[in-house]
Amino acid sequence: MVATGAPAALPRNPVLPGAQDFDALKAEGVALLQQLCGHWTDYNAHDPGVTLLELLSYALTDLGYRAALPIEDLLATVKPDGPTGLYPAWRALPSPPVTIVDFRRLLLDRVEGLANVWLTPRRAADAVPGLYDIRLHPVLPLPGVHPEGRHRYRDLVQRTRRAFLRHRPLCEDIGSIRVLRPLRTIVSAGLEIDTTARAEGVLAEALFRLALTLAPEPHRTGLDADDPASAFDGPLLRDGAIASDALADKPAVVDPEALADILRAIPGVLRVTDLRLWIEETGLCKGVCRVGADDYCSLDAGIESDALPLALSVGGRACPVDRGEVLRRLLRRWETHRARSPIKAASRAAFPLPRGRVRTLTALAPLGPQLPRVYGLAEPGRPDGPAAAQLAGFLGIFEGVMADFCARLGSIDTLVAGAIPPALSPVEREKLLDLLLALYGVAADCIPLPPRLRLRPAAAARYRVAIKQSLLDHRATFARRNGRGFDPAARSRTRRISGAELRGNLLLGEAPGRHARVCLIEHMMLRPRGRERRACEASRYRYAMAVSAAVALHEDERADAQYRAEVQAMLRAELPAHIGLHLHFVDPGRWRRLHDLRHLWRASLALDERHAADQLAVELRNLLERWSRRERGGA
Incomplete structure (x- = not known):
């Protein structure tokens, strides 16, 4: 028997929103007519006044219906993955790397040929704060079978350095970077x-677990079915998520008893006897053996030797082993462990963007032809007489308002992309910009107002609108550059300056055709690079986690204490709380001198010309110190 579904029926008394309730709109219109022009109509259904009111009320219900369409329908024309469209999960959820674990994940994901990486902050009393010592463990084709020789990994070091510098936090840098020995x-x-265990499978698993214990390699996974958003906690990982527990510290000791426990845990192993550990330069270990900070243990399984170090037996008798089968099984085991799980494709399935129906939101039927033919407006644009033409002009007032409403409704897709209609007043534009900036998480509440605009509200509104529009246009850049330092080797201008400097310039009115006004110098980046300067300076200078910001102001702006305080508060809000700020308000000429000197210094860093970089860094440091002494003397 086929079960019948519920019959389709229209509700007798539906509850409608106010903008779609024809009866409520008509009643409100009648009340207004009685209040404003009570003698205009006799309120009978056949009266022209009531007919026009019913027509306009019906047109309003159409507008109310369009405005209440699902948001996915209103945005149906937006390309989901386009540069100006809606952001998919893999772009919206990740954040720049902050912690050491974040940077380890990022480097493992971005640098091909890297098996593992460790970052250690320098904590010596005389060390420059914010420096990291990076140690690299390169990938081996088949760990345990092809022991690593003394290869050179210059390209691996350079690619790791570039990946770190592209995401370098403000006032942090690489102290040293080395490949583990x-x-x-x-x-x-x-x-x-x-007796039921396959000898080749047991030996392959033993070699895999031993090699992985001595030289850990993190395993990548796909999206968690229960918590897929956890894969985006931190930087975007393209080749798969890496769990925090897979990023343990580098093994500092090797315990033979722990290795024996690992072998006992292998399925099919009944007993482990006479375990011995031999390490190059140490020899036979009789107990726990320490591993240097720049070394790691590389397993030699002895596959090509006459006798295997791991001897398998069944019932007290030696067990023959097919070494070729061991290699095949071991290779498959490592391929499974190193398998990649692309995140972008999986996130599109886990976080699908809703697909709406494309609607003709701007199409609007003229009101005149909807009246009875006796009104003389049956054909659009061809009134039958002067009275009909006058009525058409009267209805045109309402049609213009309705057309403007539909046009705004149809431009919601471009509004979401950040394009504000230019016909709006500065007040309306600013309200829309505040809404969009809040939706995208872009702060815009610290805009210093120049003194020349304080008594000119209209000009001040246009100034704020221009700055907020610029902030909205750079929203994607802010998401990537928030808290980042400059990258001297970057091609893009937005990466050659810090995120704080970028926002500071925009908040002070930088635009196409207008020069930048903020120049930021990170103190710890001025540290000595070459041996000659390190020996010359010794410990006379302390390069702290602080920045010097030079702001170019005109004479009237430098003389205004309120404006200077607003600029200082703005820059302080752009910096992390642990970074100090030294602020200098200078004239454009002195600012240009600092800017040009910094440009040469960054170019020398990009070319790795350490001697030139040290000379220019000393000039920058001396210039900033002279400014500070002059300001203290003037105060």
């Missing part, structure tokens, strides 16, 4: 296995 390591033991 492999120490040939041999683990020998006797393994008693079960």
Whole structure:
């Protein structure tokens, strides 16, 4: 028997929104007519006044219906993955790297050929704060089978350096970067296995687990079905999520007993006997053996030797092993462990953007032809007489307002993309910009107002609108550059300056054709790079986690204490709380001198010309110190 569904029916007394309730709109119109011009109509259904009121009320219900359409329909024409469209999850949810774990994930994801990486902050009393020592563990084709030789990894070091500098936090940098030195390591033991176990499978699993314990390599996973958003906690990982527990510290010791426990945990292993650990430069370890900070243990499985270090036996008798099968199984095991799980494609399935129906939101039927033919407006644009032409002009007032409403409704897709209709007044534009900036999480409440605009409200409104529009246009850049320092080797201008400097210039009115006004210098980046300068300075200078900001102001702006205080509050809000701020208000000529000197210094850093970089850094430091002494003397 086929079950019948519920019959389709229209509700007898539907509850409608006010803008779609024809009866309520008509009643409100009648009340207004009685209040404003009570003698205009006799309120009978056939009266022309009531007919016009009903026509306008019906037209309003159409506008109310369009305005209440689902948001996915209103945005149906927006291209989801376009540069000006809606942001998919893989672009909206990630954030720039902040913690050491974030940077380890980022480097493992971006640098090909990197098996593992460790970042250690320098904590010595005389060390420059904010420096990290980076240690690299390169990928081996098949760990345990092809022990690493003394290869050179200059390209790996350079690619790691570039990946870090592209995302370098403000007042943080690389102290040193080195590839770990492999120490040939041999683990020998006797393994008693079960009669049902495959010897080749047991040996391959043993070699895999030992190599992974001595030299860990994080495993990548796809999106978590229960919590897919957790994959976007931190920087975007293109090749798969990496769990925090997979990013442990570099092994500092090797315990033979721990290795024996690992072998005992392998399925099919009954007993482990006579385990011995031999490490290059140390020899046979009789207990826990320490591993240097710049070294790691590289397993040598002895596959090509006459006798395998791991001897398998069944029931007390030696078990023959097919070494070719061991290699095949071991290779498959490592391929599975190193498999990539692309995040972008998976996120599109886990976080699908709703697809709406494309609506003709701007199409509007003329009101005249909807009246009875006796009104003389049956054909659009051809009234039958003077009275009909006068009525057409009267209805044209309402049609113009309705057409403007529909046009605004149809431009919601461009509004979301950041294009504000230019016909709006500055007050309306500013309200829309405030709404969009809040939706995108862009702060715009610290805009210093120049003194020349304080008594000119209209000009001040246009000034704020121009700045807020510029902030909205750079919203995607802010998401990437928030809290970042400058990248001297970057091609893009927005990466060659810090995120704080970029926002500071925009908040002070930088635009096409208008020069920048903020120049930011990170103190710790002025540290000595070459041996000669390090020996010359010794410990005379302290390069702290602070910045010097030079702001170019005109004479009237420098003389205005309120404006200077607003600029200082704005720049302080753009910097992390742990970074100090030294502010200098200078004339355009002195600002240009600092800017040009900084440009040469950054170019020398990009070319890795350490001697030139040190000379220019000393000039920058001396210039900033002279400004500080002059300002203290003037105060």
